[in-house]
Amino acid sequence: MDIDQTKIPQATAKRLPLYYRFLEGLQASGKHRVSSSELSEAVKVDSATIRRDFSYFGALGKKGYGYNVNYLLSFFRKTLDQDELTKVTLVGVGNLGTAFLNYNFSKSNNTRIEMAFDVDDSKVGNVIGDVPIYHLDEFKERIANNNVEVVILTVPSHVAQPIADQLVGAGIKGILNFTPARLSVPDDVRVHHIDLSVELQSLIYFLKHYPL
Ligand code: ATP
Secondary structure, eight states: OOOOGSOOOOHHHHHHHHHHHHHHHHHHHOEEEEHHHHHHHTTOOHHHHHHHHHTTTTTTBBBTEEEHHHHHHHHHHHHHHTOEEEEEEEEEEEEHHHHHHHHHHTTTSSEEEEEESOOOOOTTTTTTEEEEEEEEEGGHHHOEEEEOOOEEEOOOGGGGGHHHHHHHHHTTTTEEESSOOOOOOTTTOEEEEEOHHHHHHHHHHHHSSSOO
């Protein structure tokens, strides 16, 4: 069936990669169906939410059967553009950036870091995990030639905003911000912020105050 993707709520869309990863694992282990309660247990989303999420794209689980894993995966692949290679760049090849270049999503899906940028001359010109590192001055030209719209930002926080301005000026539409800085960007640019220390603090808080 054809799905109007503009009708999928953002909160649902954000959970799709989570479902996708788990279902891929199921398929790899030869499972053909899954119940919403099994899924719920694995991805830690309550089963009512899962049923509602899935109903947006016409996957109605059958009582006593559950959901067809292959059907769900083919839908997710289309929706998440998993069939197309999504090219990503990384800016800031420090410790964290280097770890991402070495990891490079090799096991997950069709996302790949194509190029990295830095201003440190001792890093520019190197290759880490098959990814070439260029000078940030070349950013605009290189991304235009390579059709890249997404950046992973792993620079020191005091330079995050001016660099974000530069990235947006070059045509970037999505920034995965790993710096603690809150970035201001135009309305047509999306920033997802991953502040590792905040995430860790929040986990510790929940463990302390809401023991399972
Ligand atoms: P390292 O020890 O390699 O410096 P780190 O993660 O502790 O790692 P940070 O100070 O957070 O280092 O810097 C991360 C990376 O961002 C470094 O490679 C640094 O050269 C780079 N960087 C700093 N300023 C800029 C900038 N203006 N544009 C692009 N990259 C920058």
